[in-house]
Amino acid sequence: MADNASPKTEPRNQRNAGNNRPLGMVISKLKPLSSEFYTHFHEKNRAFLRQFNAISNAIYNIFRLVEGDQATSTKVQKWLSGVYDELSGNVNTFKEQIDKNVARLPLDDSSFEGFDYGEFEIRWNHPMTYKLLDIIQTINVLT
Structure with missing residues:
Protein backbone atom coordinates (compact mmCIF):
# COMPACT_ATOMS: atom_id res chain seq x y z
CA MET A 1 0.00 0.00 0.00
CA ALA A 2 2.93 2.32 0.63
CA ASP A 3 3.78 2.19 -3.08
CA ASN A 4 0.27 3.32 -3.94
CA ALA A 5 0.58 6.76 -2.35
CA SER A 6 -2.24 9.17 -2.96
CA PRO A 7 -1.40 11.93 -5.49
CA LYS A 8 -2.22 14.44 -2.76
CA THR A 9 0.70 13.17 -0.66
CA GLU A 10 3.21 13.54 -3.48
CA PRO A 11 5.30 16.73 -3.75
CA ARG A 12 2.70 18.93 -5.45
CA ASN A 13 4.57 22.17 -4.75
CA GLN A 14 7.70 20.81 -6.36
CA ARG A 15 5.77 19.89 -9.52
CA ASN A 16 4.11 23.31 -9.69
CA ALA A 17 7.37 25.14 -9.12
CA GLY A 18 9.00 23.14 -11.88
CA ASN A 19 6.23 23.98 -14.31
CA ASN A 20 6.07 27.63 -13.46
CA ARG A 21 9.67 28.81 -13.17
CA PRO A 22 10.36 28.87 -16.93
CA LEU A 23 7.22 30.95 -17.43
CA GLY A 24 8.45 33.87 -15.34
CA MET A 25 6.06 32.98 -12.54
CA VAL A 26 5.59 35.25 -9.55
CA ILE A 27 4.38 33.44 -6.44
CA SER A 28 3.24 35.56 -3.51
CA LYS A 29 3.25 33.64 -0.24
CA LEU A 30 0.96 35.01 2.41
CA LYS A 31 0.62 33.76 5.96
CA PRO A 32 -2.74 34.95 7.28
CA LEU A 33 -2.82 34.79 11.08
CA SER A 34 -6.07 36.62 11.64
CA SER A 35 -9.62 35.41 11.09
CA GLU A 36 -10.40 38.92 9.85
CA PHE A 37 -7.72 38.61 7.17
CA TYR A 38 -8.89 35.14 6.23
CA THR A 39 -12.53 36.19 5.86
CA HIS A 40 -11.80 39.47 4.12
CA PHE A 41 -9.20 38.26 1.65
CA HIS A 42 -9.26 34.50 1.19
CA GLU A 43 -13.01 33.89 1.13
CA LYS A 44 -13.83 36.83 -1.13
CA ASN A 45 -11.06 35.96 -3.56
CA ARG A 46 -11.47 32.19 -3.71
CA LEU A 65 1.41 21.60 -27.03
CA VAL A 66 4.15 23.50 -28.87
CA GLU A 67 7.26 22.02 -27.24
CA GLY A 68 7.97 19.83 -30.28
CA ASP A 69 7.84 22.79 -32.67
CA GLN A 70 10.80 25.04 -31.90
CA ALA A 71 9.62 27.94 -34.09
CA GLU A 86 4.66 45.38 -20.33
CA LEU A 87 2.27 44.63 -17.47
CA SER A 88 4.50 43.42 -14.63
CA GLY A 89 3.57 46.54 -12.65
CA ASN A 90 0.14 45.03 -12.00
CA VAL A 91 1.67 42.32 -9.83
CA ASN A 92 3.66 44.79 -7.74
CA THR A 93 0.61 47.04 -7.34
CA GLU A 113 -3.04 34.05 18.39
CA GLY A 114 -6.01 31.75 17.87
CA PHE A 115 -6.09 31.36 14.09
CA ASP A 116 -3.32 30.15 11.86
CA TYR A 117 -4.41 29.13 8.39
CA GLY A 118 -0.91 28.46 7.17
CA GLU A 119 0.56 29.69 3.93
CA PHE A 120 -1.46 29.71 0.77
CA GLU A 121 -0.21 30.79 -2.59
CA ILE A 122 -1.60 33.26 -5.07
CA ARG A 123 -0.22 32.11 -8.36
CA TRP A 124 0.27 35.10 -10.66
CA ASN A 125 0.67 33.81 -14.16
CA HIS A 126 -0.42 36.52 -16.51
CA PRO A 127 -1.82 40.01 -15.98
CA MET A 128 -4.15 39.72 -18.99
CA THR A 129 -6.49 37.37 -17.15
CA TYR A 130 -9.63 37.86 -19.18
CA LYS A 131 -7.91 37.68 -22.56
CA LEU A 132 -6.47 34.32 -21.53
CA LEU A 133 -9.87 32.84 -20.71
CA ASP A 134 -10.34 32.10 -24.42
CA ILE A 135 -7.00 30.29 -24.40
CA ILE A 136 -8.09 28.26 -21.39
CA GLN A 137 -11.29 27.21 -23.15
CA THR A 138 -9.30 26.19 -26.22
CA ILE A 139 -6.83 24.20 -24.12
CA ASN A 140 -9.68 22.42 -22.34
CA VAL A 141 -11.07 21.37 -25.72
CA LEU A 142 -7.68 20.17 -26.96
CA THR A 143 -6.63 18.22 -23.86
Whole structure:
Protein backbone atom coordinates (compact mmCIF):
# COMPACT_ATOMS: atom_id res chain seq x y z
CA MET A 1 0.00 0.00 0.00
CA ALA A 2 2.93 2.32 0.63
CA ASP A 3 3.78 2.19 -3.08
CA ASN A 4 0.27 3.32 -3.94
CA ALA A 5 0.58 6.76 -2.35
CA SER A 6 -2.24 9.17 -2.96
CA PRO A 7 -1.40 11.93 -5.49
CA LYS A 8 -2.22 14.44 -2.76
CA THR A 9 0.70 13.17 -0.66
CA GLU A 10 3.21 13.54 -3.48
CA PRO A 11 5.30 16.73 -3.75
CA ARG A 12 2.70 18.93 -5.45
CA ASN A 13 4.57 22.17 -4.75
CA GLN A 14 7.70 20.81 -6.36
CA ARG A 15 5.77 19.89 -9.52
CA ASN A 16 4.11 23.31 -9.69
CA ALA A 17 7.37 25.14 -9.12
CA GLY A 18 9.00 23.14 -11.88
CA ASN A 19 6.23 23.98 -14.31
CA ASN A 20 6.07 27.63 -13.46
CA ARG A 21 9.67 28.81 -13.17
CA PRO A 22 10.36 28.87 -16.93
CA LEU A 23 7.22 30.95 -17.43
CA GLY A 24 8.45 33.87 -15.34
CA MET A 25 6.06 32.98 -12.54
CA VAL A 26 5.59 35.25 -9.55
CA ILE A 27 4.38 33.44 -6.44
CA SER A 28 3.24 35.56 -3.51
CA LYS A 29 3.25 33.64 -0.24
CA LEU A 30 0.96 35.01 2.41
CA LYS A 31 0.62 33.76 5.96
CA PRO A 32 -2.74 34.95 7.28
CA LEU A 33 -2.82 34.79 11.08
CA SER A 34 -6.07 36.62 11.64
CA SER A 35 -9.62 35.41 11.09
CA GLU A 36 -10.40 38.92 9.85
CA PHE A 37 -7.72 38.61 7.17
CA TYR A 38 -8.89 35.14 6.23
CA THR A 39 -12.53 36.19 5.86
CA HIS A 40 -11.80 39.47 4.12
CA PHE A 41 -9.20 38.26 1.65
CA HIS A 42 -9.26 34.50 1.19
CA GLU A 43 -13.01 33.89 1.13
CA LYS A 44 -13.83 36.83 -1.13
CA ASN A 45 -11.06 35.96 -3.56
CA ARG A 46 -11.47 32.19 -3.71
CA ALA A 47 -12.86 32.37 -7.26
CA PHE A 48 -9.92 34.52 -8.38
CA LEU A 49 -7.45 32.06 -6.86
CA ARG A 50 -9.11 29.25 -8.79
CA GLN A 51 -9.01 31.35 -11.95
CA PHE A 52 -5.28 32.04 -11.60
CA ASN A 53 -4.68 28.34 -10.99
CA ALA A 54 -6.56 27.55 -14.20
CA ILE A 55 -4.49 30.12 -16.08
CA SER A 56 -1.28 28.62 -14.75
CA ASN A 57 -2.30 25.20 -16.00
CA ALA A 58 -3.42 26.64 -19.35
CA ILE A 59 -0.10 28.38 -19.96
CA TYR A 60 1.76 25.21 -19.01
CA ASN A 61 -0.42 23.25 -21.46
CA ILE A 62 0.28 25.78 -24.22
CA PHE A 63 4.00 25.11 -23.82
CA ARG A 64 3.41 21.36 -23.79
CA LEU A 65 1.41 21.60 -27.03
CA VAL A 66 4.15 23.50 -28.87
CA GLU A 67 7.26 22.02 -27.24
CA GLY A 68 7.97 19.83 -30.28
CA ASP A 69 7.84 22.79 -32.67
CA GLN A 70 10.80 25.04 -31.90
CA ALA A 71 9.62 27.94 -34.09
CA THR A 72 6.13 28.07 -32.54
CA SER A 73 7.54 27.57 -29.05
CA THR A 74 9.88 30.53 -29.54
CA LYS A 75 7.01 32.72 -30.76
CA VAL A 76 4.83 31.80 -27.77
CA GLN A 77 7.70 32.49 -25.36
CA LYS A 78 8.40 35.85 -27.02
CA TRP A 79 4.72 36.84 -26.84
CA LEU A 80 4.41 35.89 -23.17
CA SER A 81 7.67 37.64 -22.29
CA GLY A 82 6.49 40.82 -23.98
CA VAL A 83 3.22 40.82 -22.08
CA TYR A 84 4.97 40.10 -18.77
CA ASP A 85 7.41 42.96 -19.35
CA GLU A 86 4.66 45.38 -20.33
CA LEU A 87 2.27 44.63 -17.47
CA SER A 88 4.50 43.42 -14.63
CA GLY A 89 3.57 46.54 -12.65
CA ASN A 90 0.14 45.03 -12.00
CA VAL A 91 1.67 42.32 -9.83
CA ASN A 92 3.66 44.79 -7.74
CA THR A 93 0.61 47.04 -7.34
CA PHE A 94 -1.41 44.11 -6.01
CA LYS A 95 1.37 43.17 -3.58
CA GLU A 96 1.37 46.73 -2.26
CA GLN A 97 -2.40 46.61 -1.76
CA ILE A 98 -2.08 43.37 0.22
CA ASP A 99 0.69 44.86 2.38
CA LYS A 100 -1.46 47.91 3.14
CA ASN A 101 -4.46 45.75 4.08
CA VAL A 102 -2.36 43.56 6.35
CA ALA A 103 -0.82 46.63 8.01
CA ARG A 104 -4.31 47.91 8.86
CA LEU A 105 -5.33 44.78 10.77
CA PRO A 106 -5.74 45.42 14.51
CA LEU A 107 -2.66 44.13 16.33
CA ASP A 108 -4.58 43.64 19.58
CA ASP A 109 -7.01 41.28 17.85
CA SER A 110 -6.93 38.04 19.84
CA SER A 111 -7.51 36.09 16.65
CA PHE A 112 -3.85 36.66 15.76
CA GLU A 113 -3.04 34.05 18.39
CA GLY A 114 -6.01 31.75 17.87
CA PHE A 115 -6.09 31.36 14.09
CA ASP A 116 -3.32 30.15 11.86
CA TYR A 117 -4.41 29.13 8.39
CA GLY A 118 -0.91 28.46 7.17
CA GLU A 119 0.56 29.69 3.93
CA PHE A 120 -1.46 29.71 0.77
CA GLU A 121 -0.21 30.79 -2.59
CA ILE A 122 -1.60 33.26 -5.07
CA ARG A 123 -0.22 32.11 -8.36
CA TRP A 124 0.27 35.10 -10.66
CA ASN A 125 0.67 33.81 -14.16
CA HIS A 126 -0.42 36.52 -16.51
CA PRO A 127 -1.82 40.01 -15.98
CA MET A 128 -4.15 39.72 -18.99
CA THR A 129 -6.49 37.37 -17.15
CA TYR A 130 -9.63 37.86 -19.18
CA LYS A 131 -7.91 37.68 -22.56
CA LEU A 132 -6.47 34.32 -21.53
CA LEU A 133 -9.87 32.84 -20.71
CA ASP A 134 -10.34 32.10 -24.42
CA ILE A 135 -7.00 30.29 -24.40
CA ILE A 136 -8.09 28.26 -21.39
CA GLN A 137 -11.29 27.21 -23.15
CA THR A 138 -9.30 26.19 -26.22
CA ILE A 139 -6.83 24.20 -24.12
CA ASN A 140 -9.68 22.42 -22.34
CA VAL A 141 -11.07 21.37 -25.72
CA LEU A 142 -7.68 20.17 -26.96
CA THR A 143 -6.63 18.22 -23.86
